[in-house]
Amino acid sequence: MTEPLLDVANLRVAYPSHHGFTDALRGVSFALGRERLGIVGESGSGKSTAGRAIMRLLPPKARVSADRLLLGDTDLLAARENEMRAIRGGRIAMVLQDPRYALNPLKTVKAQIMESCRLHTGASRAEALDRTLAMLEDVHIRDPRRVADLYPHELSGGMGQRVMIAMMLMPSPEVVIADEPTSALDVTVRGQILDILNERVEAQGAGLIFISHDLPLVGAFCDRVLVLYGGQVMEELAARDLGRASHPYTVALNDSLPPLDHKVDTLTVPDHDPAWLVGQRP
Amino acid sequence: MTETNLSRDRPSLRDWLEASTAASPGQARAQSAWRGWKRLVANRAAFAGLVVLVLLVVLAAIGPWLTPYDPLSQNLQERLLPPSGRHWLGTDDLGRDILTRIIHGSRITLMMAVLVAVIAGPIGLIVGAAAGYLGGWFDVVAMRVVDVFLSFPSLILALAFVAALGPGIENAILAISLSAWPPIARLARAEALTVRRSDYIAAARLQGASPLRLILRHVLPICIPSVVIRVTLNMASIILTAAGLGFLGLGAQPPSPEWGAMLASGRQFMLTNWWLAAAPGAAIMIVSLAFNLLGDGLRDVLDPRDD
Amino acid sequence: MTAQTPGLEIEHLGVTFGRDAAQVHAVQDASFQVASGQSYGIIGESGSGKSTILRAVAGLNTEYDGVVRVAGAEVPVPRDRDFFKVVQMVFQDPYSSLHPRRMIRATLMEPLEIHRFDRSDDRIAGILRDVGLAPEFAYRYPHQLSGGQRQRVAVARALLLEPQILLLDEPTSALDVSVQAGVLNLLDGLRRARGLTYVMVSHDLRVVAHMCSRIAVMTGGRIVEELDADALRAGRAEEPYTLELLTASREATAPS
Numbered sequence: 062m063t064e065p066l067l068d069v070a071n072l073r074v075a076y077p078s079h080h081g082f083t084d085a086l087r088g089v090s091f092a093l094g095r096e097r098l099g100i101v102g103e104s105g106s107g108k109s110t111a112g113r114a115i116m117r118l119l120p121p122k123a124r125v126s127a128d129r130l131l132l133g134d135t136d137l138l139a140a141r142e143n144e145m146r147a148i149r150g151g152r153i154a155m156v157l158q159d160p161r162y163a164l165n166p167l168k169t170v171k172a173q174i175m176e177s178c179r180l181h182t183g184a185s186r187a188e189a190l191d192r193t194l195a196m197l198e199d200v201h202i203r204d205p206r207r208v209a210d211l212y213p214h215e216l217s218g219g220m221g222q223r224v225m226i227a228m229m230l231m232p233s234p235e236v237v238i239a240d241e242p243t244s245a246l247d248v249t250v251r252g253q254i255l256d257i258l259n260e261r262v263e264a265q266g267a268g269l270i271f272i273s274h275d276l277p278l279v280g281a282f283c284d285r286v287l288v289l290y291g292g293q294v295m296e297e298l299a300a301r302d303l304g305r306a307s308h309p310y311t312v313a314l315n316d317s318l319p320p321l322d323h324k325v326d327t328l329t330v331p332d333h334d335p336a337w338l339v340g341q342r343p
Numbered sequence: 344m345t346e347t348n349l350s351r352d353r354p355s356l357r358d359w360l361e362a363s364t365a366a367s368p369g370q371a372r373a374q375s376a377w378r379g380w381k382r383l384v385a386n387r388a389a390f391a392g393l394v395v396l397v398l399l400v401v402l403a404a405i406g407p408w409l410t411p412y413d414p415l416s417q418n419l420q421e422r423l424l425p426p427s428g429r430h431w432l433g434t435d436d437l438g439r440d441i442l443t444r445i446i447h448g449s450r451i452t453l454m455m456a457v458l459v460a461v462i463a464g465p466i467g468l469i470v471g472a473a474a475g476y477l478g479g480w481f482d483v484v485a486m487r488v489v490d491v492f493l494s495f496p497s498l499i500l501a502l503a504f505v506a507a508l509g510p511g512i513e514n515a516i517l518a519i520s521l522s523a524w525p526p527i528a529r530l531a532r533a534e535a536l537t538v539r540r541s542d543y544i545a546a547a548r549l550q551g552a553s554p555l556r557l558i559l560r561h562v563l564p565i566c567i568p569s570v571v572i573r574v575t576l577n578m579a580s581i582i583l584t585a586a587g588l589g590f591l592g593l594g595a596q597p598p599s600p601e602w603g604a605m606l607a608s609g610r611q612f613m614l615t616n617w618w619l620a621a622a623p624g625a626a627i628m629i630v631s632l633a634f635n636l637l638g639d640g641l642r643d644v645l646d647p648r649d650d
Numbered sequence: 651m652t653a654q655t656p657g658l659e660i661e662h663l664g665v666t667f668g669r670d671a672a673q674v675h676a677v678q679d680a681s682f683q684v685a686s687g688q689s690y691g692i693i694g695e696s697g698s699g700k701s702t703i704l705r706a707v708a709g710l711n712t713e714y715d716g717v718v719r720v721a722g723a724e725v726p727v728p729r730d731r732d733f734f735k736v737v738q739m740v741f742q743d744p745y746s747s748l749h750p751r752r753m754i755r756a757t758l759m760e761p762l763e764i765h766r767f768d769r770s771d772d773r774i775a776g777i778l779r780d781v782g783l784a785p786e787f788a789y790r791y792p793h794q795l796s797g798g799q800r801q802r803v804a805v806a807r808a809l810l811l812e813p814q815i816l817l818l819d820e821p822t823s824a825l826d827v828s829v830q831a832g833v834l835n836l837l838d839g840l841r842r843a844r845g846l847t848y849v850m851v852s853h854d855l856r857v858v859a860h861m862c863s864r865i866a867v868m869t870g871g872r873i874v875e876e877l878d879a880d881a882l883r884a885g886r887a888e889e890p891y892t893l894e895l896l897t898a899s900r901e902a903t904a905p906s
Contacts, residue, residue, distance in 0.1 A: 103826040104797075218696070247695035248853065248898040274826065317831035319860030321899060322883055327838070328831035328860070364786045371753055371789040542747035545710050546807065549739050550761040551731040560760075564751045 065092035066235050066268040067115070070129035074107070074114050074292075077122055085110045085123070087292040087338075093236065093268040097259070099283035099300060100272045103314075107292040108272045112238045115270075116153055117145050133235065151181040154229035156258070158241040160221030164213040164228075170197075171209035174228045181232035196227040199264075200257050219250035223257060230261045237262055240272045255282055276303065276314055288314075291338045310337060379644040389640015395633035403453050406446035414439060414447040414600045423616045433618040435609065437598075441622045444600035448623070451601045452630065455516055455585045456578050462520040464574050467527025471570075472562045474528070475535025477554065485528065492525035497580070498587050505593045512601070515594040519584050523577060530573050531566040538565045568645035575638030579631035586627050602627050656722050657686035657847040658707070658737075658815055663716035665702050676702040677714075678871045684864075686721075686814070689841060689848040691862030691879075693855060693895070699871040700851040701742075704817045707849070708739045720815065735765060738808035742820040744800035748792040754803055755788040761810045777806045782836060798829035802836065809840070816841075818850040822857060834861060855899040859883055867892045 072089045075082040086107045091098065102108040113119050115130070117137060130137045132152060140148065149155075157163040165173055174196065175189040184192065197205035200223040213221060222242060230237065239258060243251040259282070262269045273279050279286055280303035288296045288311045296308035306312055313331030365371035384390055407414075418438035426433045432441040474485040492500065497519075504518035538544055539562070547561050588594030589603025597604055602623040609619030665677040677699040684690040694700040706714040709729030718725050725733050741747035748757055755774060762770045775785040781802040792800055801821060808816060821837065822830040838861065841848055852858045858865055859879050867875045867889065875889040887893050 103828060248855070249695065249894055252898055276827070314828060317828045319831075319834065319856040321856050321859060324879070324883070325860070327835050330832045330835065331828040365789040366786060368753060368755055368789055371791070375791065542741040542743060543749045545705075546739070546741060546747050546804070547749075547760060548710065549708055549734055550807075550811070551734045551764045552760065556764070560752075561749060564749070 064133075065094050066133065067093040067270075068129050068131040069093075069115065070127060072111065072114060072127040072130065073125070074110050074119065075124045077124075082124065084292050086114065089287075089289070089292070089294055091287060091294075091297070093270060095266055095268050096285060097262070097269045097271055097283040097300075099279035099286040100270060100289055101274065101276055101279045101286060101314075102289035103274060105291075106289040108274075108289050109240055110292075111289070112155065112240050112270060112272050115236075115238065116149055116155060118149070147181075150177065150229070150234075151232050152234055153236045153238065154232070154234035156222075156225055156229050156237065156239040156242045159245045160216070160218070160225045161213060161245075163225060164221065166213050168212075169209065170211055170213070170216070170224050174209075174224070174231055177228050177231045192231070193227075196231055197224070199261060200224075200227045201253075202227075218246050219254060222246060222254050226254075226258055226261060230265060230267075233265050234267055236268050236270065238270045238272065241274070242271075243278070244273070244275070251278070276318065280304065290333070293338060295337060309334065382646075383640055383644045386640040386643055388636045389643075392633040392636030392638075392640065395629060396637060399449055399453065399630060399633070402446055403449040406449065407443075410440065410443040410446060412440035412443040414444045415598050423612065423619075425616070426618055432622045433616070435605075435619050436612060436616075441605075441618065444605060445602070445622055445626050448600040448602045448605065448626070449630075451512065451595060451599065452582055452585065452627075455512070455519070456581050456634075458516045459519045459523055459581045459585075460574050460578065462516070463523035463527060464570060466520075467524035468531050468563065468566060468570050469558075470524070471528035471531025471533075472535045472558055472566050475532035476539050476558050476562045478539075482532075486532065489525040489528050492522065493529070495522075497522040498584050501584055501588060502591070502593065505588060510593045510596060512595045512599070515585060515588045518588070519581055522584075523581060526577075527570055527573060531570055534566040534569055535562050538562060568641075571645065572638050572641045575634055575641055578634035578638070582627060582631050582634070586623075656683065656719070657688065658684040658690075658849065659717075659719040659722075660703070660707065661717040661719070663703060663706060663714060663718070665699070665706050665711065665714045675871050677706070680716075680868075680873050682866055682873065682876065684815075684847055684849060686847055687841075687845050688864065689850065689862045691858035691865040692849065692851045692868055692873075693853065693858045693865060694851075694868035695853055698868040700853075700868050701819050703868075704739065704819050704849065704851055708737065708817055709733065731765065734761075734813075735811045736813050737815045737817065738811060738813040739817040739819065740801070740804050740808050740821045743824050744797050744804055745792075745824065747804050748800055750792055752791075753788070754790050754792070754795075757803070758788065758807055758810060761807065765811060767810075773810060777810055778803075780809070780840070781806045782832075796829075797825050798833060801825065801833050805833075805836065805840070809844075813846075815847045815849070818848055820852050821850070823852065823854065830857070837861065855882075855895060867895065 069092070070090045072086055073084065074086040075084050089111055100108045100111060110119070114125050115137065119125060125138070127138060132148065135148070137148070171190070171193055174193040175186070178184055178189040178192055194205045194209060197208060202208050202220070202223055208220070216224060242258065243254055246254060271279060271283055280300050283300040286298055286300050286303055287294050288308065290310050295310045296306060298306060303311070304315065306315065310331065313329060316329035317331055319328060359370065360374055360377040365374055383393065416439070420438065421434050422436055422438040424430055424434040430440050430442070432445065434440055470485050474482040500522040501518040504521055505514055508514040508517065544557060544561055547557055585594055586603030586606065589601045590607040592607065595601030595604050597608065605623040606620055606627070609623065612619045661681050663677055663680040664675070667674045667676055680703055682690065692700045692703065702711070705711045707718055709727070712727050720733070720736055758774045758777070759770055762773060767773060774788055778785055778787055783799060783802055787795070787799070787803070795803065818837070822833050825833060834857065840846060848861070850858065850861055859882055863879055865877060865879055865882055866873045869891050875887060875892050877887060881887070882896070885896055887896060
């Protein structure tokens, strides 16, 4: 790995509350190269907050700070809002959980992808249409001309997510943040969508941040994993070592999952040791 | 640490209200109300509206004992006096003190607004909730009736009713109520429609709950907040309609100090003696505004979530 | 487990939505039997008709063909009150299955009032303890509870009438895995302690394999295969769809 695409050091997010501030992220650091980085955690762990903080998509009342938040040479914390607008969707793309909510229900697939294309690359209409159809083909949609004219509600979940990937990857982003991209999909479709996502990201040489609650899925799909709990990184490890994790939290998470290959009597319910979080917030 | 220990020894009302867990149903309800109150206070505009309305109620209750004048007795020596130290808002064409009349008129206005809300609110709520939950022919019939009512502007409708029933304040209240329930019913129906397929209604059905119980205990509580907000916001237009009827001579009759009637009789002196019309006009405006601000703020208050 | 006492029998169940051209056969000719005290799983993907079966059995949808028998006797359509004392249901989303404006106590009081049970407060405190919640939870509102706590309350509500059969519609799919483990342990323990019969619907093979001894695989409104949990774990399925489902669920397990 040479220069990281994205360099995050000591990222903190806090929200105002009754008693001062409540931390959502307490000093998360990582560097992303051309790889698949998984961020796993349960609800409230801050995994989605991390993705949104990088995109600067958090509500204005959130207090975001970091020692470093660099996209290539660009300081994302210092970037003005109009610069961020070009970065969002242009240099960093986000694939969300449910295409039914993330796509505009009143516009056809074609119109939305073409808009994304023209906005970020300044292509002409004809050019944008060609690239849209090519992109739909790239995400393994068999009949791109027909699908291009459909509205989002006419798409199945898997098809919707393919369209979403096509749209987001259209402007060739450097970093793709996928926030639970397969959680709304059926198990048998998940694999295909992940394959497509991976294929596109690799073909375009982008870095992928894969945010998920699904430990086995992240373990199978990613190169490297950050395990988040309470806004902190509990453990960072190679994805293939996820089954041999050392941190008690990761171990407990693994054990709490019903095993597929043998019968257990009772499942392990993880204890959350407050000591894991001590020593971070001054 | 010592401070918390002290307060634990003598639990204050505030601690009881803000305790993280409630120990009785009463405490749980009180805590819920307390959180709503804190949200209301935090919303400045709504709180201002509430203050105005509380003042209005106090004024209506004790105001008549505060002024030395009688709202009805005429004094032709002192007619059309401008605002002064003796008559803060001046006198009208029959020499009656305008402030006194406004204070007495606040009773009429409040009574009309409250009675209309009490009549129209429950009718609209129950018709709407039942129509939304039950569906079928009841829904069709009820909503067509609502459509008929809604196809007329409310003042015109109220005018028609009053014309049929005869002028007077009781008939005005009845007429305004008849024109006020349909929008409430439509709102309640919309809320009921969103919950009829919800899991908690299904769960209650699986406990063996009857349709009546489902509507009263499960659907109504969901409809009530938006209806309360709606009625509060409607108060302004109820007051305006009441004033409009009074203005047209179809509501309260002279010499009653109803604000709309005062405005109507002050109209002919508008160019020479402006305060005759300005005082009741301002009163109508301030109270309507107060109801609007409060209604807007109730949206936050009636939201059950913690912030 | 007392074998072969009939708990729940479903014969040729069919559910159709819509009319004419827009007709959708949500469930077609589904038949299965669950012995008393057994835990039966139905697995399928979204739109396979698995939840529709549960809703038809519970009587939430009365427009079905076929026969539903509880303890050997056909149940009436629409369901009567006595049915609900025998069969209860837990819903998928604990965030929408509790009335947002009613205190937990009011929610739990409801079945007791309807069926005129005595000692309501004792029963509520007892059932809350049984699902692992302190008695004070009765005085909270749903928005003051976490997802796992809400689902425990929903289980408590279903158990208050002391039913024999519990229909579980994806009871943990809205929960985190660590919370899911607790709720699954609870459900498993309650079944053993009270001799309950479960019909559990899920899209998650792991959950169904863990909880159920016999499992039906559904796709396109039909039950395509029925097999034991051990056979499923060992991969001894015959239908291609079941195998596909198994592979997809395994894929995520085996580190690449």
